[in-house]
Amino acid sequence: MFSPRSSNYERLENGMGPSRMNGIRRFGWKKFAIGAVVVIGLVWVFGPRKEDIIPEKYIPSFPKSPFGGSDLEESAARPPPMPTHPTIDPPHGDDDEIAPPAQPRPTSPATDPDMSKTVYCTRPYRPDQPIVQYALMIDAGSTGSRIHIYKFNNCGASPVYEYEVFKQTNPGLSSYAGRPLEAAQSLDVLLDEAVTVVPQALRSCTPVAVKATAGLRLLGQAESEEILDAVRHRLHEKYPFSLQNRDDVVIMDGKDEGVFAWITANYLLDTIRASTPANTPTYAVLDLGGASTQIVFEPIFASDRPDSTLAEGEHKYELVFGGRTHVLYQHSYLGYGLMRARKSVHRLIDFMSSLQPPLSDGTVANPCLAKGTSRTVEVEEERLNETRSVTMTGADVGSFEACNRVVQLVMAKDAVCEVKPCSFNGVYQPSLLDTFPNGKVLLLSYFYDRLQPLLPDSRSPPPITVSTLAGLAEELCQGPSAWEARWGGDAALMFELEDRPEWCLDMTFMHALLRLGYEFGDDRVVEIGKQIDGTELGWCLGATIAMVGAELTCKI
Template identity: 70%
Template sequence: MLSPRSSNYKQLETGMGSSRVGGVRRFGWKKFVIGAGVIIGLVWVFGPRKEDMYEKYIPILRPAPLAEESTPVSPPASPSHNIHPSHSSQNQNQHSAGDDIVVGATPIPTSVDTDPDLSKTVHCTKPHKPDLPLVQYALMIDAGSTGSRIHIYKFNNCGPSPVYEYEVFKQTKPGLSDYEGKPLAAAESLDVLLDEAMRVVPQALRGCTPVAVKATAGLRLLGAEKSEEILEAIRHRLSEKYPFTLPEKDGVVIMDGSDEGVYAWITTNYLLKTIRADSPADVKSFAVLDLGGASTQIVFEPTLDMSKPDSTLEPGEHKYDLDFAGKKRVLYQHSYLGYGLMRARKSVHRLVDFMAFGKPGAEKEVANPCLAKGTKRVVEVEDEQLNPKRNVTMIGADVGSFESCNRVVELVMAKDAICEVKPCSFNGVYQPSLLETFPKGKIMLLSYFYDRIRPLIPADSAVPIHISTIATLAQQVCLGKPSWDEHWSHDSEAMKELEDRPEYCLDLTFMHALLRLGYEFSASREVELGKQVDGTELGWCLGATIAMVGADLKCRV
């Protein structure tokens, strides 16, 4: 298992990762028609100096700051419903002294579509070390519970460590866990992703391109035997059908939930420049909350008051010691298996079905307060003890409301579970108080948090998002179509999302309960919704890929 604990992360001190920092400064020329002497004087006083002209006319020559330089952190746009810094921030080069520098006005590629040569880089003409390729690609397949996604990352070796340039992203559905008992079909489902990698990665570089498939909670829930059959089928297909290099260890695995959360924390904070070697000492890292289909993770760097005897992080799997960019950090992390959005839906539907008349399947139609009013949905309900799967028609009717749904969700959250090591968040899991150890830090919400909340908020909205905002949205959605018409226009993105999705009420209510009841954030706490930074997907994949690129890999002959 590649772990963030690996020393490979020390390479980031020398600039590993996105080179998209800073920007090209612009200077305006002031022209006055008074006389030659006056013009010369004014130009001397107000005009750009030699170094300014260097930046203005040959911007690509200016290298990005290396790790030992002090670079101000560019905070995410506020409000930041979708973290998308301007692409103009990428117009800087990063290279090491002595490397050949590309001279000219060639724009820095930000995607495969703008890359003039996939086998080369505009940053330099030869690698920092002669035994390394000029350009290296790496493939990471995120095999989640609802679908599989490939991240094709391009790096260059212009500096002493690989420099990240951009990614190509493609996804497919359903996830590997939907192929229970059909391992070959599961392996073949990834072909569409790997074929995209064949299109992007130049033929000459494929043999030195590492590929990894990391499954998450969805496959983990199938059990060891069935999941291993699928993983073995994928290993065989990768080796036989595709020319990429499969690492000997941990190339195709089910990723541990703790690594999943920490990798996402690394990716997010690195791209937002809060944990880089050149980040200001007083900058605070983001807490990262990732909501998948089968599990949810929370990772944050608690601030501990050593003057208080009880201000410590209890030992255990939740404590994650991370040596990153030359700094030792202590993180709190936990992955809640069974509390992803799709699993939460199943738990709510099963509980509603049981409470209808005290036993499963008592009625053909069941009133469900977590479906929006006036909506109907046929759901599959499974009894954990008897294990029969049944289709049950559930209706929102007049019972659908945020308040009623929240009472059901509170039972699913198991907030009253036995807490052996205090304090606890929910389901009896130890978690230091966020109010005391992370009182003012920024919070980044990823994955389903973004997918469900973002479409309901106007793109041009300048109003910050608070946890109470999610409760308000849930109240509006749960009231059904009349409320939708009142709050969103007919042709809006929000209305397109809400149509034919009765469980949107459930989804928002669960998200609010997870943040408010589960983690005990205050209702007024501000949050960010993250999807990408400069075209790079947020999540665990880039963090995991950094370790793979930094490892010693043997090229395939």
């Protein structure tokens, strides 16, 4: 499979060649066992705790916010907007390999005077290259598939990125278990878009890749391979683009997913390019998907401490980019994406309810659903490999405090930590407080989708801190009356809140991930983002940069 450790990166940005160390840790649900402990936990979870109420300073006071963000969950896909809170500074400039454009810099096909040429030069750096190069990357995620159609120019010694065209569709490939042909056909709407964007003369030499993420990892090897084989066959038979090798349609390793996202963000934010000043701080990148979540950052160790280096293991990446070496910490938590976290919380609450008398109406009280709301959920019976429908209600028990205690059990903060220090679920992670105390933190994907609609639309919005998430979770868990008081003037947002009672759960989980899991302080400032200069954040651009640096084979 293709990896960020590929030598292809050595052709770009003055060389790039990460390496990794040995040692691996797998996700496992090894909890929820002893009945007596759970009974005690019930009293602890659902019992009132006056001292747990959030201090008033943690509850944000924002004006109404227009609805924004794109949510690939269920059927609510919307076109992705530009990020509005906070504004991430665009790159300081283009790579110094090429001259400033003679015409205005195009940012989309609508502003591009000629899709087969570039405004940056009139001939390629090498005569055997086309002057522009397109590359297609399909992100086959757990909740949907997205295509990124990237345009590069060959004005300099290495390909230089110009802009992208983005399109998405629902559901994800993993929703077609047992129906591989339908799974492959679901990507037609994305590939048809690529046919309209890429000039005809360049299509046969345009590389395409499909990288599936956590959704297919969880589906199982046999079913996932059937789907990937069907996708390969359809690409080869129906579309003019070039599959370079079998590894262009593959399930991507979660470790690579996180590092690619880090490369994309820091490349676009101009912190790792060849032209970037030395010692420029890099961003930590936290990506929250449907089935998994990743964290990648560049720790800085004090030389006078006994733990002054990054422990060896799979979490360690030595990355050379722009002529500089970056030693990164990364980890991908399979099973801790937002949709999987929902399933785990519902399963735990269903199990806890079986140890006490049922409600008179047969429903299950769920403190992670907003007060006055209810939802029928599918609860997985792992031992029987079955699912059953359970109606859960927030009733009068829905609250941030009670939900947060359930989420804490799911996160397994007290798991055995073999190599210290640990974040959660027994995973080694150097302390962010010690090794990344002042660095900027960028939150992607579901972090953005859930937070952006709730935040104010203003030119100078207040900064987002970890405690902002706690305050929002408190209000979301209070139910419709609290929603009306805060966001009643936003009809689109109110529809979203009423349609998904799990907003209480989602915000509580995201807060717990930052505060309890990664141990950020309450006052730690974070940024959210979806696009920079019209380019989607995430792992795709980082993966594509290497693909266009390889020796390309054109389709005959």
